Amino acid sequence: MDALQFEIARFLAGKAMQKRRTTYQQVGEAVGWNHPTGRGLGPHLEVILHYLSDRGLPPLTTILVKKMRRHPAEDAMAYIRGALGNIDIEAAQQEVFSFDWSTIHELAPIRDALPGGRSVWLTSFWGFDPASWGCIGFADEWRRKAYVSKSQPGGLVAIYVTKNKGPENMRGKVVGVLEVSHELGHAKEFIAGDRWREKELDPARKGKWPYAVKATRAWRIVPEDWRPVEELFPLAYDGSNPELIGANGVPVSPDEAENLFELDVYEVPVYGSANAVDSTIQTLESALAPSRAVRPASRPYWVGETDGPKHLYMLRLKGDIAAYLGRTAEDMEDKHIIKVGFSKSPLARRDQIQSAYPKGAFEWEVFKPDPQPENAPYANAEVAIAGEDAMKRRLVDQGAEVLGGEFFLAEDWLIYNTWIAGKVAAENAQASDDA
Incomplete structure (x- = not known):
């Protein structure tokens, strides 16, 4: 196994010693993987599984599951069955939990890197x-x-x-x-x-x-x-x-x-x-978890959240925006103050931005996506950046008023066109990323 695979295995062993299952996102964040939901981890997990099997050790990867699940997903089970046959997954997990992983030097977890011990x-x-x-x-x-x-x-x-x-x-x-x-x-x-x-x-x-x-x-x-x-x-x-x-x-x-x-x-x-x-x-x-070294990003940006699947979003300021900007109601007819961006959680970004404003008559709402899909549609920040950049370009090119940063004043028709432009750009970037 290579250094990354040993790092993944040690993380799983730490979970096993706590008798806890873990998710792809937790593994991804722990080892600095570019796709915390597990995209691309499969080949590494298969190597780990065969390494353990060859040494007669319990199958650590059986405790890696999707959020709020007890057993691996069916696609992961295909890897597991390929290496171990048609096993009883619950029994395999209990074997992993009962084994003393501290006795295997190269897999012994680093205890101070684990968030255990907290009631x-x-x-x-x-x-x-x-x-x-x-x-x-x-x-x-x-x-x-x-x-x-x-x-x-x-x-x-x-x-x-x-x-x-x-x-x-x-x-x-x-x-x-x-x-x-x-x-x-x-x-x-x-x-x-x-x-x-x-x-x-x-x-x-x-x-x-x-x-x-x-x-x-x-x-x-x-x-x-x-x-x-x-x-x-x-x-x-x-x-x-x-x-x-x-x-x-x-x-x-x-x-x-x-x-x-x-x-x-x-x-x-x-x-x-x-x-x-x-x-x-x-x-x-x-x-x-304590701070850890992570692999450097491939592009010079920081988005205030771990990488992985993203939503594009468009926030809209609710309230009397004419009064907010000190203009007449006629000037503001069919116009809205919006913010565009991307995040793992549009609702959380709305709350973070709202927290910087005093409580009053003005509130931010998630205008797009509506309704918000359960799962983020774009694979990573790089894909979402293509969508955000397209939205900003469309707003500027079509005459929206720039209010600073990612905030704009725009008419209804342009807001809808901007959203479509962002989605198309992100979808094209994702198609290129998958190719």
Whole structure:
């Protein structure tokens, strides 16, 4: 095997020692692969599988699965059956989990490169806004003591929004993750003054949850990956009741924590913390891992997220844009302020951009794609860049007003033509990439 194949195998062995399955995206991000969803990894995985078989070792690649799945996809199973015959995949995975991979020198995982050792808990909030609410809170001191005694500093707390409170599109869904210290204090110390006043003026929340534990980091799950809490954590959620989960928090088993580590997230600020924030869109597992050297990109750009499948997007500013630009309503008739770009998650990019604006009458919406496809249609950033560049060219060539960066003022007809131009350019780039 070559150096890359050994790196992949060691990563898989690390997962096996944690008794956790892993995804193509997690492998791709861990080894700096250009296509985190696994495009092009097949030949390397086949070499690894034969290497293990020749040495009489358990088939590590059987624990490599698609997101939210227990077993490899059928195309991967064809490789596995070709090397091992018609095996019982569940039994093969358990053999991988039970083997002590630390005894195989060249495959022994590097422990400090793994995000293991963190406990995961589940609780509920009425929303998720760590930039102004930097803690978890308890109604009683004994509840806080119980959490601290059973958790570790730096542990993770998954947050779902209660089903009868909070933004409607978030209710019942796991939307964020907090890294929580064991620094204790009154909740007022860890909540922004305006939010604290808002809470205390609300009769339903006044005086609640004063016994706080400070959060140190936070990640927002991209909206495309929001999952109902009972789907993401069936045992943790169904094994308790919502009131107890919200009041005390409940631990999440390692098996269910796997589901959380697979989700795409981006880091957001925490109130009272001066730590630098990495807004890269990546899996939670990659966000938690120590920094590592990665293979240099083939083109000089940085997109603020790991490479892999992308959407083109077009955001539109909602509100009275005539007032926003200081112009007359007649001047703005049939015109819109838009932003064009590409991302793993158009909804997350919308939220990141919106977070830079004060709350008010102006909000960004994802105008295109509509509806957004479940899977990103373009294989990588290079393909998506061709689409973004085509959109910018069309806007400039057809007389859209440049408002700075990727923001434009354009008429309806030009906006639709621009979107078509971007899609065509990206599709042609992808066809060339596949050829």
